[in-house]
Amino acid sequence: MTVTDTSAAQAGTPPPPPPATITFEGKHGKNPLAEASFGALCRRLPGVLGHTARRAWEVDRTGAALLLLCQLLTGVAAAVVLAFTARAMTHLLSAGPVAERLHESLPALIVVTTAAGAGRVGSALSSYADGRITPLLTTEADIALVSAVCRVEASAYGEDGFADRQEAAEVGVTRTRMMVQDAQRFLAALVRMIAAAGVVTALHWSMLPLLLLAVLPAGVGAVLSARVDYETHYLNVGDRNVRSMMRWWATYSRYGDEVRANGMTGYLVHWYRALSDRIDRRTLTAAPRMLRIVLATSALGGLFLLGTWTTLAWLATTERVALPVAATAVVAVQTTLAALSQFVVHGAAMFHTSLYLADMRTFLDMAAERAPARGELTIPERVEEIRLDEVVHRYPGKAEPAVAGVSLTLRRGEILAVVGENGSGKSTLAKLITGILLADKGRVLWDGVDLAEADPDAVWKRTALVPQNFACWPLRARENVTLGQPRTYDDGAVWEAIDAVGMREAVEKLPRQLDTLLAKELWGGAELSGGQWQRLVCARALYRRTPLLILDEPTSQMDPRGEHQIFLEIRRIASERMTVVVTHQLENTRLADRIVVMSEGRVIEEGSYEELMGGGGLFAELVALAKDR
């Protein structure tokens, strides 16, 4: 991947830089359609139809059966309408008095009316079935995507192209809404077309090939346009992904102060417009191409249609077909033409939708490949020891490992503090200890069980983590504490955790106490301060009562009282578990049994507070710097 920032370097104040251009060079940088032939693309349709039918059957059997039945009903109705129109025409255009001819054609006209009515009922019912199935299918697709992303190995987020493929899959989810409708219309047109084609062929054998020729260009045009549209979409995926991220950051109320007080609004809007313009420019270049396709294919289709009508006129004038048959042929040709046009238009629409759905399936497969496949080994309820053995981890695309060969042992009852300068690998080490990341080299053993072979759920069931960057979940206060842990029937344990972080008073003051929605953007919601949120995140970790407690900068936003309380609590409960505290507040490391000092991914010092202070190394230097303000 290359990122180019084309900021102008000129005298005076340079203009605001445009958004960086991101170009993928990996396998996701190539549009999969670019290499597929037209025939290969059309051959996708039966597969798409089958897939849609299976998915519809899975979510709503009655709806799916109804849909299928209605397609047959409308098809048969169309055939009956046509066949009996032909019959009525024969009577109407025959010789004899008008009243007699009308009388003779009446039964056929009644059948036509009844069949047309049945056809209407069929299409109303199929719209109803579509209305039943589509929301369920869309929800299923959406949930499949959300759960697939939640389950991938954390390392997948760092892979080039993963986020963009996810963005493409999101479009696939949206397009699922069209899937049943497209398939249903395509199928209905197919049935109608077969019925009409049968009738028109019965009138004269040459009619069908001529009609086919007349509508084929429209079909080719629709598929080619779909291809151009998808190509543009593919080119825009990366930019759209960045734009939606920026949109969220720029408009999320939590970051509103930063945006306003730092005068960022102007630039953000400029940036947003610049990126939107870039996306629009790409989209607009597709318009003339689309126009050329439509004009060329329409002209060709018109020519072939002219040929059809000329042939029909020739057949009638040379008396190769009788006049009533020729008149019926006019109706039949119109009906077949409409059915054929619908067939190609909906076929192309289905093909179009299938391109986006394929992206969704590709992403789901990609996510499934990245789901943890570590092993089945379980972890004992009571973990006595965690051992790291020459552990190395390098993030994708990075030249240097973030953790470069760390060995240490953590025992039950012990508090380990991890300190070091920014970027020295502390958070990465925490992720390796919990198995969020797996070691590239070396091993992390929980009571002898290698995390690379253990069931990750078993590991995370025994882990409580206060991450450096935590989410402020828009849930009730209670769920914000119990999230990820089964809750008890009463709120005793929740209050206990809230007390442990000194939040009782704040929670009691909330409009609905534990039932208060913690999102001021939502109606009836309330907001906590930064430090209060952090206390709540600590309460969540304490509520879990797990054998491993990891706190990564747990008190960075807290007042001294809150910080003091949290560390007292950590000390109080330490004998029951292993505790790891990553911190820059070096005075807090006094409570640790052992401190490890990291630098460039390695442990460079290890010992108690007093030992390290006496050692004159990096730790002592950092403590001195902290005091020298």
Ligand SMILES: Nc1ncnc2c1ncn2[C@@H]1O[C@H](COP(=O)(O)OP(=O)(O)OP(=O)(O)O)[C@@H](O)[C@H]1O
């Ligand atoms: N998700 C990631 N993808 C790629 N590189 C990463 C990722 N997370 C961290 N790094 C890199 O790994 C190195 C160690 O980062 P880490 O977050 O472990 O440091 P840290 O000691 O916790 O820093 P801080 O004190 O700033 O929190 C840094 O060079 C960082 O740029």
